[in-house]
Amino acid sequence: MFDRLLAATAPAALMFAALAALAAPAVAQKDPGAPGDEHPAKLKLADDGYGYTRRVVDIPMRDGVKLHTVIALPAHAHDAGMLMTRTPYDAETIATRDPDVYASWSGNPDTADDPITAGGYIRVFQDVRGMHKSQGIYMMNPAPAGTPFNPTKTDDSTDAYDTIAWLVKNVPESNGRVGVIGISYDGFLPLMALVNPHPALKVAVPMNPMVDGWRGDDWFHNGAFRQQMMPYMLSQDGTRDADTPWIAGQADDYDYYLKGGSAGAIGKAQGLDQLGFWNKITQHPAYDRFWQEAAMDKVLAKRPLTVPTMLVAGLWDQEDMYGAPAVYKALIARGTPTSMLYLSVGPWWHGQQARADASQLGAVKWDQNTAKWWRAHVLAPFLAHYLKTDAPAMDVAPVTAFQTGTNQWQTLPAFPAAGAAGVPLYLKPGGALGFDAAAGPAETRDYISDPAAPVGYRARPVKALYATGSTWHQWLTDDQRSVSGRPDMAAFETPVLTAPVTISGAPQVHLTASTSGTDSDWVVKLIDVYPDGKTGGREMAGYQLAVAMDIFRGRYRDDPAVARPLASGVPLKYDFALPNTNHVFLPGHRIMVQVQSSWFPLYDRNPQTFVPNIFFAKPSDYVAATQKITVGGPDESYISLPEVK
The missing domain is CATH 3.40.50.1820 (Alpha/Beta hydrolase fold, catalytic domain)
Structure with a gap:
C-alpha cells in the first residue's frame, strides 16, 4: 500500500x-491575488495540450x-x-x-x-x-x-x-x-x-x-508487524493532506529501527500514538474481529x-x-x-x-x-x-x-493450474533437500537467533522505502545469497535438477521446530538457485531467486485470534502458506529452502520471550534463543509443493 x-x-x-x-x-506570506503578489488568486490550467x-x-x-x-x-x-x-x-x-x-x-x-x-x-x-x-x-x-x-x-x-x-x-x-x-x-x-x-x-x-x-497485506504477515509501513501511517493518517513528515536520525533503516526498540516505542517517539488507526492496530495485534x-x-x-x-x-x-x-x-x-x-x-x-x-x-x-x-x-x-x-x-x-x-x-480455466497437487519436499540432515523422506532417526538443524543482530530482509544499507535511490519495489527478487551464509539461519538444497519441476499455487509450509525461548518467528523461503558460471549465464550465475517466502509469528500457532506462549524446548508444528507462485524450476537449476527467525527491519523483532503485546515489549524482553529444526524422523519438516505433473 x-x-x-x-x-x-x-x-x-x-x-x-x-x-x-x-x-x-x-517567509512572510501574502494572500494570493493581493496587490503586488505575482500569484493569481486562482490558477486556471490550460486543457488544450492534454x-x-x-x-x-x-x-x-x-x-x-x-x-x-x-x-x-x-x-x-x-x-x-x-x-x-x-x-x-x-x-x-x-x-x-x-x-x-x-x-x-x-x-x-x-x-x-x-x-x-x-x-x-x-x-x-x-x-x-x-x-x-x-x-x-x-x-x-x-x-x-x-x-x-x-x-x-x-x-x-x-x-x-x-x-x-x-x-x-x-x-x-x-x-x-x-x-x-x-x-x-x-x-x-x-x-x-x-x-x-x-x-x-x-x-x-x-x-x-x-x-x-x-493475513498478508500491508500491516502484518501472519501476525508479524511490517514496521517500515509506519511512515505511511503517519503521513496518511496524520492530516487531511497526507503531508506529515517522518524524521529519522539514521540513513540506514536497519540502524534506526534497531536503536528505536519496539515498534510501539518508535511509534510513540514519532507521535503515532495521536493517530486513530495506529491505536487501533496496536490494540488488535491478533486476528480478532477488528481484522x-x-x-x-x-x-x-x-x-x-x-x-x-x-x-x-x-x-x-x-x-x-x-x-x-x-x-x-x-x-x-x-x-x-x-x-x-x-x-x-x-x-x-x-x-x-x-x-x-x-x-x-x-x-x-x-x-x-x-x-x-x-x-x-x-x-x-x-x-x-x-x-x-x-x-x-x-x-x-x-x-x-x-x-x-x-x-x-x-x-x-482456473488458478492454480489444473492438476496441481501437494508433493512433499523434505528438509534433510546435512542441509540436503529432496522429494524422498530422510532415512534414519530424527535429527535437528540448529542456529541461534539473536534480536540484537537480526537477519536483514535485504543487503544493507536498508533505505527508507521511498528514499532517493530506494529499490523497495524489487526487493522480493533480490539475490538471497546476501543472507545464505549467515550462521543464524539454515539452508537446504537439492542436487542439480535433471527434469523440470512445475508448481502452480501456494506452497504449504509444514515446519517442526523448537525454541529455547517462549515465542519465535519463522521465515521460510522457497528459492530457485540458478546454475553457476560454468553452466549458466554470467549475469545470473548462481543467483538465488526467491519464488515464494513469508513470515509466521509463532504465538499464533494454535489460533490466529489468540496469542499463546510456546513451550520452551519442545518441538512444535507450524503450518502456514507461502504466497502463490506459477513457476518452473528448470533442469540444471537447484531448489533451496532457507529458514530464519527474523526479517528486519521490514518486520518488527520478536523478543523471543512471550509478552502480551509485542508492540510494547521492553528492552529486557529481547533474548537470544536456540532454534532447532526437525529433519528426519516421523515429524520431519517439509514444504508441500503445488506441483503440476
Missing part, C-alpha cells in the same frame, strides 16, 4: 516537500457530505463509458499529473499505448471522505457500515453507489456505463463498490487490492458477485500480494461463475502492470514486456466489452497467468 508509484507518488513527494519546508527559513476538458464538482452523498471529484472528458466525448478511480491520494494530482493506468489525456507520449487513453473513456477521480478536498471523517480501510468497528451509516460502498448515481444523471456525454479501477488502496475501493453495486456499475478491475491487513470483519475476501463471500470483475495480482508484489488471490479463492469457493470472475497473475511488483515497461524485475528478465502485452491483450478488450455501447467481443480467459522460468503466458 505504501508503494504508490501509480496512485500515490503524491504522499511521498509531499513528505519530502514537508521536510524541505521545515529546513527553509520562514486532449481533454476537466469538470470539478463536489458530489453530495446520502448524508450530505460532499466528495471532491474531477471528471476528465476526452475531446468530443459522446456516448462514452465512464471509468472511476476513488482514492485517498489526491484526485486533483492523479487527474492532472500521473500517467500509467490513470492516464486521461491523449497528448501524453508516455501513454500512447495505454488502453484506457485509447479507449476514449471519461475518467472520474474522487477523494475519499476526509482526505484532501472531500468533506467528512477519514478511516483507514474501514469495515462496512454497521459493524462494530464502523459505527457510521456510510462507507466506501455507499459512497461509490451515490457517486455513480450522480454521474449517470449529470454527465450527458456518457453512455451510462460505469467501471471502477484502482491499485492498492485504490484497489480496495473497487472491492467495496461491489458490496452493494449500483445498477450502472458494469465492470470492476481491482489491481493489487488491500484485502486483509493481518476479520474488514477482510474483503470474507465480506464479498457473503453475497453473490453481480458485476464482472477482473482481479489483478503480482507474483512479487512487495505490498499486497495476499489480497487478489484471497478474494479469487473465496469467490470461487462460493460458486461464482467464471463469466463473472477473472484473474490476471503477472511477474510484477506492486502495480507494475500499469506502467510503461515490465520486461524485468530487478535482475530477472522476462524476455518480453509483460505489462504492455497484458494491457493490450487482456485489460483493453475486457474494459471495452463492458463499457462501450457496442460491447465488442472479447477473448479473455477466466485466468491469464504468466509462468516464470519458461517465461510465457498461460490461459487457464
Whole structure:
C-alpha cells in the first residue's frame, strides 16, 4: 500500500516537500491575488495540450457530505463509458499529473499505448471522505457500515453507489456505463463498490487490492508487524493532506529501527500514538474481529458477485500480494461463475502492470514486456466489452497467468493450474533437500537467533522505502545469497535438477521446530538457485531467486485470534502458506529452502520471550534463543509443493 508509484507518488513527494519546508527559513506570506503578489488568486490550467476538458464538482452523498471529484472528458466525448478511480491520494494530482493506468489525456507520449487513453473513456477521480478536498471523517480501510468497528451509516460502498448515481444523471456525454479501477488502496475501493453495486456499475478491475491487513497485506504477515509501513501511517493518517513528515536520525533503516526498540516505542517517539488507526492496530495485534470483519475476501463471500470483475495480482508484489488471490479463492469457493470472475497473475511488483515497461524485475528478465502485452491483450478488450455501447467481443480467459522460468503466458480455466497437487519436499540432515523422506532417526538443524543482530530482509544499507535511490519495489527478487551464509539461519538444497519441476499455487509450509525461548518467528523461503558460471549465464550465475517466502509469528500457532506462549524446548508444528507462485524450476537449476527467525527491519523483532503485546515489549524482553529444526524422523519438516505433473 505504501508503494504508490501509480496512485500515490503524491504522499511521498509531499513528505519530502514537508521536510524541505521545515529546513527553509520562514517567509512572510501574502494572500494570493493581493496587490503586488505575482500569484493569481486562482490558477486556471490550460486543457488544450492534454486532449481533454476537466469538470470539478463536489458530489453530495446520502448524508450530505460532499466528495471532491474531477471528471476528465476526452475531446468530443459522446456516448462514452465512464471509468472511476476513488482514492485517498489526491484526485486533483492523479487527474492532472500521473500517467500509467490513470492516464486521461491523449497528448501524453508516455501513454500512447495505454488502453484506457485509447479507449476514449471519461475518467472520474474522487477523494475519499476526509482526505484532501472531500468533506467528512477519514478511516483507514474501514469495515462496512454497521459493524462494530464502523459505527457510521456510510462507507466506501455507499459512497461509490451515490457517486455513480450522480454521474449517470449529470454527465450527458456518457453512455451510462460505469467501471471502477484502482491499485492498492485504490484497489480496495473497487472491492467495496461491489458490496452493494449500483445498477450502472458494469465492470470492476481491482489491481493489487488491500484485502486483509493481518493475513498478508500491508500491516502484518501472519501476525508479524511490517514496521517500515509506519511512515505511511503517519503521513496518511496524520492530516487531511497526507503531508506529515517522518524524521529519522539514521540513513540506514536497519540502524534506526534497531536503536528505536519496539515498534510501539518508535511509534510513540514519532507521535503515532495521536493517530486513530495506529491505536487501533496496536490494540488488535491478533486476528480478532477488528481484522476479520474488514477482510474483503470474507465480506464479498457473503453475497453473490453481480458485476464482472477482473482481479489483478503480482507474483512479487512487495505490498499486497495476499489480497487478489484471497478474494479469487473465496469467490470461487462460493460458486461464482467464471463469466463473472477473472484473474490476471503477472511477474510484477506492486502495480507494475500499469506502467510503461515490465520486461524485468530487478535482475530477472522476462524476455518480453509483460505489462504492455497484458494491457493490450487482456485489460483493453475486457474494459471495452463492458463499457462501450457496442460491447465488442472479447477473448479473455477466466485466468491469464504468466509462468516464470519458461517465461510465457498461460490461459487457464482456473488458478492454480489444473492438476496441481501437494508433493512433499523434505528438509534433510546435512542441509540436503529432496522429494524422498530422510532415512534414519530424527535429527535437528540448529542456529541461534539473536534480536540484537537480526537477519536483514535485504543487503544493507536498508533505505527508507521511498528514499532517493530506494529499490523497495524489487526487493522480493533480490539475490538471497546476501543472507545464505549467515550462521543464524539454515539452508537446504537439492542436487542439480535433471527434469523440470512445475508448481502452480501456494506452497504449504509444514515446519517442526523448537525454541529455547517462549515465542519465535519463522521465515521460510522457497528459492530457485540458478546454475553457476560454468553452466549458466554470467549475469545470473548462481543467483538465488526467491519464488515464494513469508513470515509466521509463532504465538499464533494454535489460533490466529489468540496469542499463546510456546513451550520452551519442545518441538512444535507450524503450518502456514507461502504466497502463490506459477513457476518452473528448470533442469540444471537447484531448489533451496532457507529458514530464519527474523526479517528486519521490514518486520518488527520478536523478543523471543512471550509478552502480551509485542508492540510494547521492553528492552529486557529481547533474548537470544536456540532454534532447532526437525529433519528426519516421523515429524520431519517439509514444504508441500503445488506441483503440476
